[in-house]
Amino acid sequence: MAENALEIQLRDGTGKGVARKLRAAGRIPAVCYGKGEKAVAVHIDPGALRHLLEHGEAGMNTLIELKGDGTVGGKTVLVRELQRDPVRGGYLHADFQAIDLEQKVEVSVPIHLVGKAPGVELGGIVDHSLREVDLICLPLSIPTEVTVDIGEMVLGDSLHVRDIALPEGVELKSDSDLSVVSVVAPKVEEEEAPAEEEGVEGEEGVEGEKAPAEGEETKKEAEGEEKKSDE
Numbered sequence: 001m002a003e004n005a006l007e008i009q010l011r012d013g014t015g016k017g018v019a020r021k022l023r024a025a026g027r028i029p030a031v032c033y034g035k036g037e038k039a040v041a042v043h044i045d046p047g048a049l050r051h052l053l054e055h056g057e058a059g060m061n062t063l064i065e066l067k068g069d070g071t072v073g074g075k076t077v078l079v080r081e082l083q084r085d086p087v088r089g090g091y092l093h094a095d096f097q098a099i100d101l102e103q104k105v106e107v108s109v110p111i112h113l114v115g116k117a118p119g120v121e122l123g124g125i126v127d128h129s130l131r132e133v134d135l136i137c138l139p140l141s142i143p144t145e146v147t148v149d150i151g152e153m154v155l156g157d158s159l160h161v162r163d164i165a166l167p168e169g170v171e172l173k174s175d176s177d178l179s180v181v182s183v184v185a186p187k188v189e190e191e192e193a194p195a196e197e198e199g200v201e202g203e204e205g206v207e208g209e210k211a212p213a214e215g216e217e218t219k220k221e222a223e224g225e226e227k228k229s230d231e
Contacts, residue, residue, distance in 0.1 A: 004052055008032070008068040011041040019093070028091055032072040034098030040072050046091040053079065057144045061107050066096070076101060076139070101139050106173055108132045109143055111164075111180060115151025119183035124155040130180045133161060134173035141169050148180055158182040 011018070011029060019029045028046045033039040056062045060082070066075050077096035085092055099105055110132055117126055133146060146164055153159070162176035 004056065004062055005065045005067045006044060006048055006052060008042040008044050008066050008070075008072065010068070010070045011043045014041055023092070028093060030094040030096060032066065032075065032077060032096040032098060034075070037071075037098065040070060042068070042070075042072065044094065049079075049091060049094060053082075058142065059110070059144070061109065061142050061144075063099075063139055063142075064096070072096075072098065078105065078107070078139075099139050104136050104138055104171075105142075106134060106136050107142050108134050110145045112145045112147050113150050113181060114147050115149045117150045117153040117157075117183050119153055119155035119157065122155050123186060124183040125186050126150065126153075127182045127184050128180075129182065130161070130178055133164060133180075135166070136171040136173050137169060141167070143167055143170065150181060150183070153181075153183045155183055155185060 008030070009027075011022075014029075022029055022043050026045070027043045030042050030044050031039045032042055052062055052064060053059060060079055062079070064077050064079070066072050066077055075098040077098050079094060080097045081093075081095035082091060083093040084090065111128075111130060113126070113128060117124065120126060135143070135146075137143075143166075146166065148159055148164060150159070159180050159182075160176065161172065161174050161178045161180060164172075164180065166172060
């Protein structure tokens with residue numbers, strides 16, 4: 001595991017002030033803890049950690065051997081939490097968990113889809129709803145990914161966590177009923193109904209006045225009749 005070695009140095013202090021000074025010097029704060037052990041404050045080179053995590057096949061599940069003085073030197077660890085700058089994406093802080101290679105650990109592993117679903121040729125859409133699955137296994141048996149074959153999925157089919165084929169010695173931790181991928185029909189947007197016309201031709205009189213109902217007379221007609229009777 002020498003190719004996954006990471007140099008660490010013990011950290012004298014904690015707090016925001018110490019963290020700012022470390023980052024200004026090109027380092028970041030980190031902690032290392034293990035079962036039944038007190039957490040140890042250290043600092044590391046964020047570029048070296050990024051290289052290990054982004055260039056190795058295991059990604060966040062890369063087994064890292066710490067190199068340096070103190071009680072954490074020589075320990076094998078997993079990255080359990082990684083804080084990033086929300087804008088630039090740079091690493092700000094790391095949590096390392098010391099592990100025993102003979103003891104099982106819980107890890108999250110990415111799900112990779114393979115094959116082409118026949119349902120897509122009929123207009124369906126592949127809905128990949130679950131991107132990672134939680135597993136339990138020995139550290140040296142952590143798979144880099146698990147694959148799900150969608151090559152026989154027709155429109156309306158779904159595959160669940162229980163359908164994932166796992167390597168020997170790897171146990172499932174996630175809920176087996178969770179949906180991983182489905183082939184669904186595309187959503188059809190409803191067409192808007194045409195707006196109803198305001199009134200019907202012939203229902204309005206001169207200058208937009210409403211036509212009188214049958215048996216009724218307009219005000220002008222009534223006034224005309226009264227004038228004739230006076231004469």
